[in-house]
Amino acid sequence: MKVKINGKDAYYTSSGREIDKNQPTIVFVHGSGLTHVTWVLQTRYFAFHGYNTIAVDLPGHGESEGPALNTIEEMADWIADLINSLGINKTSYVGHSQGCLVGLEFAERHPDKLELLALINGSLSMKMNSELLELAINKDQKAVDLMMDWVHGPLGHKGGHPVPGLSHMGMGNQLVSSNNNGTLGVDFNACDQYTNGEAAASNIKHPTLCIIGKHDKMTPKKVGVELASKIKDSKSVILEESGHMSVLETASDTKNLLKDFFRAHRNAS
Amino acid sequence: MTDPKTYSFNTKTLHSGHQPDKNFGSRAVPIYQTTSYLFQDADHAAALFNLEEGGHIYSRISNPTISVLEERVAALEGGSAALATASGMSAMSLAILNICSAGDHVVSSSQLYGGSFNLLRLTLKRFGIETTFVKPRDTEGFKKAIQPNTKCIWGELIGNPGIEIMDIPEISKIAKEANIPLMVDGTFNTPYLCNLFDLGADIITHSLTKWMAGHGTSMGGIIVEKGDFDWTKGNKFPTMTEPYEGYHGLSFAEEFGPAAFTMRARAEGMRDFGPCMSPTNAFNILMGIETLSVRMEKHLSNTQIMLDYLINNQNVSWVNHPSLPDHPDHKVASKLMPKGAGSMIAFGIKGGKEAGHAFINALKLTSHLANVGDAKSLVIHPASATHSQMDKKSLELAGLTEDMIRFSVGLEDMEDIMTDFDIGFKASQRPRLVASK
Structure with a gap:
């Protein structure tokens, strides 16, 4: 589906379902150089179990018109504009990697629009390796290759995708390569420059779930734990077999954690 | 800056797609000789049928032994996904039928295995899919043969049995210009001799029965998807882009992106046509690939x-x-x-x-x-x-x-x-x- 945000095409998928204003909504925001496809093993469940799901392509990614946004703050405002344009007043937010920084900033800038927050493979800041950043800015394929190495844990490297026949490395490579037109470099730079994570995390009052990958090399376990420690009402879970791609490497575990988190808070309310 | 530490070709032939068995520590890929799989509960069953999560339902659709083979070949080819089939011919049939319907057209090399040639010349014609054959060296001929309803170009890198070579990079340019996928049967070259995706193919098929298995014991085929073909461009591929009633309005391109072709071929092709591989054959083929x-x-x-x-x-x-x-x-x-x-x-x-x-x-x-x-x-x-x-x-x-x-x-x-x-x-x-x- 496409809507206009600031005069540009903005793409999201709701898993083929109409948005029902009587249902709660969850926005899913992908990581650097990725797209909405990252979320397919979570979004389809929620879309068919009483939620509106909005899995976005950030500007310049996938089907959304460019250019890519330069800062995490701009991305957070873009998410707010998107849900406004869909007539949604409040949403829960699930972010992966860079999407976690956007989530922290969304909570900071638009707290009244947020219900529940889930941060997967996140951290308070994401200082980039300077050579990797330069490779991505120069649209060098080596940036994608290095990223595929670092984002996948032992499971992703060897294989055993939850969906029969799919390759973690192959899928990831294609998704990121499709955005290695400069967008990946802009994303990495936005992550590198973002400094408000700790302050934003400290201000969050919303119930928050942090999912951490034991084998994560991009946002290692200790920075995931640190992120959770700064958020008052947070719960953290470490996935033993996951690298940085918990949404795919341990897709069912991730989905079940989200399911339990949303169900518990929905029942409570 | 260090180089990426991803597995190289020979390591992939031995390891890709397989996590050693957690129950018994079996180092070899187990043969899961079963038709079906226990659901955890009613919700789990519903989620699997609605493609909400990955897993196995029935071995016509997927099987754990066969999945290892699929991931291994996808890894060797550098593709995003793969679907194993009963034979090379069923891989070809499914690949074409995945995007072609009555009224559509294929441009094909004339240098094909006899079964492939007759599938295009006679059998698909009965279902309203016409083919124009072009000699593989006639690069310009491929361009001229493309019609508004052409959905793909088909060929073999090493033609059977005349051993003409199809200039894949040149034909790929023509396919890209026409916004149609180039599908190449890589049986005679295997991923060892060349990477067809790097040369410009969008979809690769193999008869795994041949060099990949290598011992003349087991029938098998496979479709491998590179993952960067834009099915949405030009509204030319409705099976990839339009909501599919069979799965609650699912659009394969939208939901599965780089694996859309494979997911459609499995969800519809294996469900409805059903040319599934035997798990034992998958095991035999995996043994062959280990020494490719x-x-x-x-x-x-x-x-x-x-x-x-x-x-x-x-x-x-x-x-x-x-x-x-x-x-x-x-x-x-x-x-x-x-x-x-x-x-x-x-x-x-x-x-x-x-x-x-x-x-x-x-x-x-x-x-x-x-x-x-x-x-x-x-x-x-x-x-x-x-x-x-x-x-x-x-x-x-x-x-x-x-x-x-x-x-x-x-x-x-x-x-x-x-x-x-x-x-x-x-x-x-x-x-x-x-x-x-």
């Missing part, structure tokens, strides 16, 4: 020995292999397959059809059968066997002659094969009761 590199090296070196032998044999009128300098495609073959252009040799016997029959009948070691890519050396006379259902005009279009022997070079000591061939050639040149035409 070492076998292919030996296939290539033995091919060179046999080429030298055949070229210098007075009973041979011609020898056809792309590694020979006088082969019309030698230059492009060397460029696309620098390690070597495979282990299929075609040659003509002096004395024509009858001499060919006498040669084959006299062989004691080399096997006369309808297969290629076995560890054992194989021969056949295509005009009377694999391509016998083709009329004279079709034979000419496929580049076949009646004196042609197709030789799949095996892994034996080639001295023994040469001794066997000497016996065959001697028999071929004996005076016959029926004179050659």
